Amino acid sequence: MLTPSMQNALNSQLNAEYYSSYLYLSMAAYCEEISLKGFANWFRVQSQEEMVHAMKFFNFILDRRGKVELKAIEGPPIKWDSSQAIFEASLEHEKSVSQRLNKLADLAVKESDHAAHAFLEWFVTEQVEEEATVDQILQELRLINNNPTGLYMLNRELAQRTFAPAPAAAT
Numbered sequence: 001m002l003t004p005s006m007q008n009a010l011n012s013q014l015n016a017e018y019y020s021s022y023l024y025l026s027m028a029a030y031c032e033e034i035s036l037k038g039f040a041n042w043f044r045v046q047s048q049e050e051m052v053h054a055m056k057f058f059n060f061i062l063d064r065r066g067k068v069e070l071k072a073i074e075g076p077p078i079k080w081d082s083s084q085a086i087f088e089a090s091l092e093h094e095k096s097v098s099q100r101l102n103k104l105a106d107l108a109v110k111e112s113d114h115a116a117h118a119f120l121e122w123f124v125t126e127q128v129e130e131e132a133t134v135d136q137i138l139q140e141l142r143l144i145n146n147n148p149t150g151l152y153m154l155n156r157e158l159a160q161r162t163f164a165p166a167p168a169a170a171t
């Protein structure tokens with residue numbers, strides 16, 4: 001069973017994961033709008049991954065006999081100044097997700113909720129990869145510095161990303 005504070009915190013993170021999916025879908029739409037279909041593909045896949053994360057929280061809450069409380073999802077931004085700005089926003093978002101997950105893991109330790117802590121460790125580890133991936137793309141965009149050829153090549157590279165759900169053991 002979940003304590004009330006852990007249940008509330010997990011539901012809050014569930015909402016944040018849905019927001020992340022919504023944000024990345026908005027970023028995909030913006031990239032489509034500015035004819036960067038490869039970038040749009042990358043963000044669509046990112047949106048799918050965030051939806052999987054949300055469902056992991058959804059299922060964990062239910063598995064612990066908690067109550068899922070779905071709340072309104074805040075509308076994300078719909079426009080950015082450049083392809084670099086969109087990845088800067090993505091990196092800042094991932095950093096904020098990392099902070100949220102760290103606080104949630106701290107709560108699990110404080111409450112001696114070992115099951116929640118074990119569950120959250122996967123997300124904490126995943127966030128290292130998420131931040132590194134977005135940062136790498138951002139660094140490449142900074143190197144490109146709006147060079148059309150470089151942007152074209154990166155767009156083609158990002159178009160190759162495909163959605164690969166996490167293995168069953170990680171759900």
